[in-house]
Amino acid sequence: MESNGDMLDCLIVGGGPAGLTTGLYLARFKRRFLIVDSGTPRAAWIPTSHNIPMFADGISGKDLLGRARANLEQYGKCIRAGRVTGLSKQPDRFIAMVEDDEGGTSQISARRVVLATGAVDIEPDLPDVPNAVQRGLVRYCPICDGFESRDRKIAVIAYGAHGIGEAVFIARTYSDDVTLLTLGQPLELNADQWSKLDEHGIKVVETPVQSLDMENDRISALHSGGKEHRFDVLYSALGLKYRSDLALALGAEHDATGSLTVDSHCQTSVKGLYAAGDIVRGLDQIVVGMGHAAHAATHIHNHCELPTEDEPGGA
Structure with a gap:
């Protein structure tokens, strides 16, 4: 719903669940908007999610994105x-400066912007298995599955204290057989942290992984320090790289990891600039990102013709 040369009501950056939901709301508010999508949503990596309401049999990330996109494009x-x-x-x-797939560039003007650019999981360094998370060999969301x-x-794969929280979460919620793998990185913990691992019976393997066994498109065993370790499921807890560079360049407030802080309307500290989805500090879940989108889009609709407090006459 981009106008010919006119300023948009809103530009949405990112075509994952949060960006598509923002677009759906704005379309139904009859706003002029455009989604610019690089085609690399993190949600596409999800093999099957069972905690998205109304999909009792589960739904893959690609199917969810396809449905959301088809729904939006009805408008x-x-x-x-x-x-x-x-x-x-x-x-x-x-x-906004936009580069298309052929390398051409153009400019887009918009009164408001929603960043729904998400994040990328830091991949574990496993021998001869690049992009293990993206290929679905290693999972990244125990909340989801x-x-x-x-x-x-x-x-649970983690290089330091970062993985303790996820390992404990899994141990206290789903399984009493949890192992923390550091892939050869030293696990520098204090006494309280070691005590927490002991309390939940979490084993630790700090030796490097020399080789892997694959079975039915999954990792079935890791060979480390002369021993074989067999697991049914591997999760990566190596953290995220947030795609927040556009906001940071404008001086938006953020935490130490680069995720953005927003107000109750999902507006960043830069007035008129909103954020939705994994890029926002907090729980990284699809339904949460959709909630961000609803808040942001409704606030944009209600205030679109009004100047922001950064503009002359703004509130």
């Missing part, structure tokens, strides 16, 4: 393939 053409490479703020608008892994042998 008209509103998605452009491309990448926003720069974002600047003027008194009454944002200017831990129930299906209950009472099984589970390994």
